[in-house]
Amino acid sequence: MRRSSTLLYSLLGFGYAFLYLPIIVLMVYSFNNARLATVWGGFSTRWYSALLDNSQILDAAMLSLEIALVSATAATLLGTLAALGLNRMGRYRGRTLFTGMIAAPLVMPEVITGLSLLLLFVSLQELIGWPGARGANTITIAHITFSMAYVAVIVQSRLASMDHALEEAAMDLGGRPFAVTLDITLPLILPAMAAGWLLAFTLSLDDLVISSFTAGAGASTLPMVIFSKVKLGVTPEINALATIIIGIVTVGVVIAGWTMLRQQKQLARPEAGH
C-alpha cells in the first residue's frame, strides 16, 4: 500500500515535471544576464527592456492582439448563432449533418485548413477582386473560421443541458420568440459564450500554421516572428517574450476554466435537493 502510493506519486511528479520543467527553465532563463541561452550569468531584466526597444516584436504583438480581439468577438457571435440554429430551430432536414460538420474544424489538420483558406483567398481575388492583398484581414477571417467551431461546440453543449421548459414557460407567459431569446436564453448561455470567447482569443493568439498560410508579405503575427527568430538561434529576448505570453495565456485559461466551473455549479445546484 505504502510502496505503491510512493510509486504513484513519483510517476505523477515525473509526468508534471516533463510538462512544466521546460517552461520553468524558459521563464528562469528570461531573467539571465548572459547572451547565451544555456549559461546562467546572473539575474537581470535586460531582455525585457531590449524587448521593448524591438519594434518588430512589438508590432507583431500588437497585430496578434488586434487579430485575436476581432476574431474572438466575431467567432463568438457567429458560433453562438450557429449553436442556436442547430439546437433551437426544431427538427429539420440535415440537422445531424450540420451538427457533425460544425465540429469538423476541431479535428481537421491545421495545415489543410490553412492551405484550403489560402487557395480560397487566391481564387476569390481572381474572381471578384477581394480580399485584396493578403494580410491582417485574411488572417482574421481564417481565425474566425476555425475558432467559431469551438465557440459553437461550447455554447451548444450549454444549450443542450438547459431545460427547454424554461423557454416554453417564458413563451407561455406572453414572451414572443425573440423576446424569449433575449430574456431567457442569452442570460443563461452567457457564461458559455464568455468561455468560448476566451478560448477563441487564446487560439488566435497562439496560431502559427494557419496564420503563416493566410498572411501576406506585410503582416507577421507574434508566433510567426518568434518562429522565424528561433530558426536563427534562441535568444534570451524570445524567452522574455515567451514568459509574457505564458502569463497572458495562463490568466485567460484560468478565467475560462473558472467561468465554466461556476456555470456547472449553477446547473448542478437545483438538483441538489432540499
Add this chain to the structure above:
Amino acid sequence: MTDVEPAKSPGQGGACSGTPWQDPAQKPFIELQSLSKHFDDFAAVDDISLKIYRGELFTILGGSGCGKSTLLRMLAGFEKPSTGRILIDGVDITLSPPYERPVNMMFQSYAVFPHMTVEQNIGYGLKKEKLPRTEIASRVEEMLQLVQLPELAKRKPDQLSGGQRQRVALARALIKRPKVLLLDEPLAALDKKLREQTQFELMNLQDTLGITFVVVTHDQEEAMTLATRIAVMDAGKFVQIGTPSEIYEFPQNRFIANFFGQINTFDATVVASDALSLTVRLDDSGTEIRTRHEQDLAPGTRCVIGVRPEKLLISTQAPTRDGLTVTRGVVEDLAYYGNRSLYRVRSQNGRIIQVSAQNYQRSAQLLLEWDDEVFLSWNSDCSVVLTQ
C-alpha cells in the same frame, strides 16, 4: 392560499357547481373537436373529443406514453394538432401561438427562471404585457401573499426548497389571470406530506379563483382526490370519462377497474338482458345476479363480474337477507390493520378473493382465524360487469 379546511371532503373541490356535463344546455368552456397529433406514423393523440366546463378541475390520467402530455402541450400551444380544433370560451385557438393564448401552464419541472429573483419570475408575464411598473409590483405582491411567500421576494430560485419553487411557478402562472390553468404533474416532485398539503391548497385556490384547471397526472390517487372529473387515457384515446366515484364504482373495463384500487373478479355468463340491467350466472356457485349495466349483451355472452374488496361481507353463518350474492370459501390469509382487516379467501374453485372488512366490533381476539370456513356475500347491486 387560505387555511386548509380539513372538513371539506375530497373530490368535491372546484368552483364548478353541480354537474354541468350532464346538462345539455350548458356551454362547454374548453372544447376539443376530434383532435389528433401524429408524430410520423405514430398517433400520440388519436381523434379525441372532449368538453370541459367553466370552473372544473379536470384531470387527465394515464401511464407514461399514453399521450396525456401531448394533449396538454396542444392546449398550451407548444404542439400543433395534426387534425381537429381546440376552442376556449368559444374562440378557436387551434393555431394561435402560446404567447397569444388565454392559458397558462405550470410545468412539471416548474421551469422557474434561474437567473431571476422570485419577484422577477412572478412578474415576468405582466412585464411582457407592458403593464406599468407600479401595477406589476402590486400584483406581484398580491400573488406572493396568495402563495404565502412574501418574505422570499428577493431570493433566487437556487435558494428555495422544492415546495417553494412549486409555489413560485404557480404564482407565475396565475398572475396573468388565465382562463385556464394547465398543470403538468403538479405534485410529482414533492414528498408525500407536502403533496397532501399542496393537494388541498390547490383545490382551495381553484375554488377561490374560479379558474378552470386541467391537470395531467399518472397518479390515480392524486386524480381521485383533486378532480371534478377524470378522463382515463390509454394509447392516445380516452377509455372512460367520469367523476372519481363513477370511475371507481362503475369502471368500464378491467384495465380501469385494476388501475383504481383492487377488484375481485368472477367468471360469468349472460342469462338475460334489458335496457338498464343484466342478469348473469356465476360459473363457480351458479348464482344468478341482476345488476345495473347499460350496455346490451346477448344471452350466452361470457363476461366477468367485478366486486371491490370493501363491498364483500364475510361471515361464519350463511346470510339470510335478500338481494345478496353468496359464495363460500376458506380463510387462507389475514392481515389485521386495527381499523380494518384484510382477508384472502380461497373460493370453492380455488380462486383467491380479497375482502376488506371494517372491525366494527371490539375484541381482543381475532373474530376469524386461518382455515375458518366462511360465507362471502355482497349486495348484487355492487357487482360490476366488465367486458374486457
